[in-house]
Amino acid sequence: MSEAPVSIAPDVFWIGALDPQLRVFDVILRTANGTTYNAYCVRGETGVAVIDTVKAEYADTFFERLEQVARYDEITVIVLNHLEPDHTGALPELMRRAPRARLYISVKAQTMLKGLLKSEDLAYTPVDTGDTVNLGGRTLTFLNTPFLHWPDTQCTYLNEEALLFSGDVFGCHFCDGRLFNDRVGDFRFSFEYYYQHIMRPFREHVRAGLDLIEPLRLDLIAPAHGPILRDAPRSYVQRYRQLAAPLLHNEASDRAKTLVIFYISSYGNTARMAQAVRDGAEEIDGVRASLYDLQGGEVTPFVDLIEEADGIVFGSPTINGDAVKPIWDLLSSLAVVSVKDKLGAAFGSYGWTGEAVSMLEDRLRGLKLRVPVTGVRVKLIPTEEELDQCRLFGRQLGKHLTGRNARRVIDMSELFKEPHHAQG
Amino acid sequence: MPKANVTFEDIGVTVTVPAGTRLIEISEKVGAGITYGCREGECATCMMKIVSGMENMSERSVLEDKVLQENMASRKHRLACQAQVLGGEVVVRPG
Ligand code: FES
């Protein structure tokens, strides 16, 4: 394969690397046709910019391509849109070879950069939305787009060419040496898959990023992986907008808070508790509570429901000292959506020991939900009184959702007691 | 032992704590919405707003000050994994 740079616009070159053999990226992400690490070089009258680099193993290819379009002593600017190793693998060597170059990174990338290069003494400029750097007749403008998909991520816009270097945004794992979206094979599946796995957990941030990108004129989008989008570039922006919107119209009024309750029940005890929790929550004005038996559905649509919900409650019996597998399966699938700051809670019946509830509560906290109401645990068959406690629990959850929870004052020592049974 | 009161505004809970307690020791247990990453004062995930009572908080350490500045935090922000409550009344919220 020839290691030639590819011109993508006047004096703008692709200097990346192809990795056709890659099948699994970052442990969790699969690709059926490898990926590319896209790096770019922009030549101005007074300076040259390198935008991103490649994974370390591909550094040689990257330098070979770079050397055909610029001398190292011409390089004045290195832009890092994202500090993940697949884009910064050749950075230390590039900095050695191009000593004149100054790094341009997002404000949030600073600590990460120092960690990456194991040095405090670095020539870099932190930049924010609207900041620019001049290359002589060519201007790079930065757009701060945090959490797409790391805290440090930014996009860089070449004003004169209406060209957006978008980093991982609008990228995908798809390797085709023909590079341009109108020439490569069908990569639509890869584009969607990449969004679902990489960007979806940051839906709010995707919307904020699109607010910055949409007003720009866009003749070309040059992402950090996969095809360069020159045919109908804006259609990919529109697709992101669609993907970041709620999946279905919500019939509940805008003001209603939604609480989704998932349960599994072996003898019907946890199911009866779940009913009572729902009934309690529904007593609170402005709460729409829904009940789902996990045995009656599949994980994916439940994940969609959770993404839209304001609160999530899990009811599980304790079996062999643990919550049951379908609940853990659902919880482990939540990595692809944002659940941060939602209300979380757990409850359940048990025969011998009842640790499922506190295990689930800990996990919910780990997922960054707030878990302000301690769950109800009931031994075996719930009595009328215990069902009342479940209803009270539901009401408390409803009040927390709607911001009408009573203020409480507690002593720190209470937080470290054994999880208690139904609280008053 | 001297005590302090910390109110987590997002969930409406006030916790009485011994002076010197770090917010990270209680915020998750009580169910408040402050979230953590590194837990060591490096990532700024746990940035929170001190709604009132900043005078009752420990001084920023060099590390905390640096990380807050790098994340363009206002004077009202602190890292929940670092900041200690020294006494009196403090009201905090995520953010
Ligand atoms: S959790 Fe990382 S700075 Fe506090």
Ligand SMILES: [Fe+2]
């Ligand atoms: Fe990445």
Ligand SMILES: [Fe+2]
């Ligand atoms: Fe990447």
